Every structure is written in structure tokens, then in C-alpha cells.
Amino acid sequence: MVKYQNDPLSTTFQALADPTRRAILARLALGEASVGELAEPYAMSLPAVSKHLKVLEGAGLLARERDGRVHRCHLEPQAMRAAADWIAEYRRFWEAQLDQLARYLEHSPTPLSRIKENSDEPGEPET
Amino acid sequence: MVKYQNDPLSTTFQALADPTRRAILARLALGEASVGELAEPYAMSLPAVSKHLKVLEGAGLLARERDGRVHRCHLEPQAMRAAADWIAEYRRFWEAQLDQLARYLEHSPTPLSRIKENSDEPGEPET
DNA sequence: TTGATATTTAACCATTTGGTTAAATATAGG
DNA sequence: CCTATATTTAACCAAATGGTTAAATATCAA
Structure with a gap:
């Protein structure tokens, strides 16, 4: 009765929304x-990692070639590009916004305090 | 006992992993x-949209200014940039891969069939 | 004050997610 | 054939997600 998401872009972003999976991609x-x-590298069990790999595979971010009993995994670039493309549509918009912010910071007499309390968790990159 | 994700980048990607929320961002x-x-525009109830907005706000993708009883929402660019930056780290890698693919397609005698069946859902952009 | 409008909160529900352990499957190598 | 290695599948669990309806809250305006 409830509506669930299975479109490719949602699947890709969902796959990226986990630090273990992002670390796996970074490794690959x-x-x-x-x-x-x-x-x-992980504390978790092998089946847990296996599931993560299946999620990445389902999102088209990873593919594997079976070589005997070992599965060799490698990145699959196309899905990542779709995600990048989606975000890129907003690039001009948010770059303009950030320019405004930078100008504000430069000309403002009381630089940081007002900005800090108004912007929820800026969020810096990671692994 | 289980480990759940609350790091900023995971939160951002999670927020982007829903078509309604992406459409809301596109609208904004x-x-x-x-x-x-x-x-x-949506068939769903107002509380459902309200929840989506809270998710976007929690991810730092949206902010609002209350003006009387109406909450005016606008994009907040910084979190999106963090996500874009993360993906951009892979850009060189997957661009190289896609170049290879392009070359393969150009020189291959049987161009599309093998690629098609090997790549799970290429996934084109969306709203 | 009363009533309409804008939005959130609360309580609930089913499905999904991210993990576990135990068992199954497949292959490699004596 | 037997055993070790690589990986998946199955069954389970608790928390998170995305939706609902009903009620609460806040503001505007007559």
C-alpha cells in the first residue's frame, strides 16, 4: 500500500548513503x-559486506568477474556519472549562492556569528 | 547494538535518495x-511533505524563514557541494573508464549487445 | 472572540535496511 | 575423495523510512 523507490537515481544515492559502501568504492x-x-578492513561479518556489495552492484556502481571461487570487484562508472550529472544541474545555482556568502563574509562587520547559527551543519567531505 | 549512520555525507546522500525530495529541490x-x-504537486498528504522537508533540512540542503504562519523554504547550497565534492573525487577515474568504453564501442565489431547485458540499469537523469 | 489557513506533532503501520549467526555452495588442491 | 578457502543464502532482529489520519499549534483577519 505504501510507495517505495526503485528508480535508478534513488538507488544510486541510496547506495552512496552509507560510509562503508563509500569506503569500498574508494578502495576500488x-x-x-x-x-x-x-x-x-571492517569489523563487520563477511555476509554484511557481501550485502553491501550487492547493494553497490544493484546500483550499478560495482561489477564483478568471477575467477574460480574468487569474485574480483571493480568500479562501474556509469551510475556514478548519472548521480554527478544530477547534482551538476544545481552547480550554477549553488555556486552563485556561495559567491554571495563569500562576499557577505568579506564585507560584513560581524562576520561569522550570524552565518553559523543560520546554517545547519555545513558538512565537510570524508573518506 | 546495531550501528547506524549519522555522518553528514551519508545524511545528504540519504536525503537525495528519494524522488519526491529531489523534485522539491528542483522546484526550489x-x-x-x-x-x-x-x-x-503531490498526491501525498501535507504531513508527508512536511517530513520530507525536515529530512532535507536535517541534511542541510534546505533552510526556511518563517514569515508569519508561512514557512518560506529555500535551497542551502553547502551540503550539496559536499556531496558533489565527494563524487568529483571519482571523476577522473570514471571518465577514464568511460573513455575506454567509448573506444571499445568504436572499434568493436559487435557493438552493443555485450555491453547492454553486462551493465545493470545505466540510469538516465530525472526531474 | 471566532473561524479559517498554514504547518507541525503524535500515534500508528508496513516495508526496508544493516547487521547477526548458521548453513549451504562452489572451487582448489592435496 | 577430503578438506580448506571464498562467497552466498537463509532466517532472524532492531531501527529507520515513508506513508497515513487525527489532533495540536500558531497566525491572520473579520
Whole structure:
């Protein structure tokens, strides 16, 4: 009865909304790796990592080639591009906004306090 | 006992992983709007939209100024930039990959069939 | 004060998510 | 064939998600 999301872009963003999965992608940007190798850095169980991989695969961000009993995983670039493209549509808008912010900060007599309390968690990049 | 995600980047991607919320952001890129105006295009109830707005606000993608009883919502660019920055780290990698794909397609005698069946849902942009 | 309008809060529900452990499957190598 | 290794599947669980309806809150305006 409830409506759930399964469109490709939602699936991609959903896949990116987990730090473990983002870390796995970061690892794979360095080169392909087996499931065991990908799981090694994490405290969680192998089935948990296996699930993460399936989510990434379902989002089209990762693909694998089976080589005997080892699955070699590698990045699949196209889905990431779709996400990047979506965000890029807003680029001009938010760059203009950030320019305004920068100008405000430069000319304002009381620079930081008002901005700080008005902007919820700026949020800096991560792994 | 279980580990849940609350880091800013995960929160942002999570917020983007819903078509209604992306449509709301798209609407706000055209200019600020009240909650009622934002809710109008959707079949869902007002509380449902209100929840979506709170998610976007919690992700730092949206802010509002209360003007009497009407809340005027507008985009907040910084969180989106953090997400864009994260994806951009992979840009060089997947652009190289896509170049390879393009070259493959150009030189291959059987161009589309193998690619099609190997890449889960390419996924084109959306609202 | 009374009533309409704008929006949120509360309580509820079903599905999804991210994890677990235990068991199954497949392959590699004596 | 037997056993170790690589990985997935199954069954389960608690919390989060996306929706609902009904009630609360706040403001405007007569």
C-alpha cells in the first residue's frame, strides 16, 4: 500500500548513503579487489559486506568477474556519472549562492556569528 | 547494538535518495516556496511533505524563514557541494573508464549487445 | 472572540535496511 | 575423495523510512 523507490537515481544515492559502501568504492578506485580483500578492513561479518556489495552492484556502481571461487570487484562508472550529472544541474545555482556568502563574509562587520547559527551543519567531505 | 549512520555525507546522500525530495529541490532551484506550494504537486498528504522537508533540512540542503504562519523554504547550497565534492573525487577515474568504453564501442565489431547485458540499469537523469 | 489557513506533532503501520549467526555452495588442491 | 578457502543464502532482529489520519499549534483577519 505504501510507495517505495526503485528508480535508478534513488538507488544510486541510496547506495552512496552509507560510509562503508563509500569506503569500498574508494578502495576500488585504487584497483579491483576480491570480496575478502574488501571485507578485511571492517569489523563487520563477511555476509554484511557481501550485502553491501550487492547493494553497490544493484546500483550499478560495482561489477564483478568471477575467477574460480574468487569474485574480483571493480568500479562501474556509469551510475556514478548519472548521480554527478544530477547534482551538476544545481552547480550554477549553488555556486552563485556561495559567491554571495563569500562576499557577505568579506564585507560584513560581524562576520561569522550570524552565518553559523543560520546554517545547519555545513558538512565537510570524508573518506 | 546495531550501528547506524549519522555522518553528514551519508545524511545528504540519504536525503537525495528519494524522488519526491529531489523534485522539491528542483522546484526550489527555481525560487523559494512555502510548504503548501511545495506540497501542492503531490498526491501525498501535507504531513508527508512536511517530513520530507525536515529530512532535507536535517541534511542541510534546505533552510526556511518563517514569515508569519508561512514557512518560506529555500535551497542551502553547502551540503550539496559536499556531496558533489565527494563524487568529483571519482571523476577522473570514471571518465577514464568511460573513455575506454567509448573506444571499445568504436572499434568493436559487435557493438552493443555485450555491453547492454553486462551493465545493470545505466540510469538516465530525472526531474 | 471566532473561524479559517498554514504547518507541525503524535500515534500508528508496513516495508526496508544493516547487521547477526548458521548453513549451504562452489572451487582448489592435496 | 577430503578438506580448506571464498562467497552466498537463509532466517532472524532492531531501527529507520515513508506513508497515513487525527489532533495540536500558531497566525491572520473579520
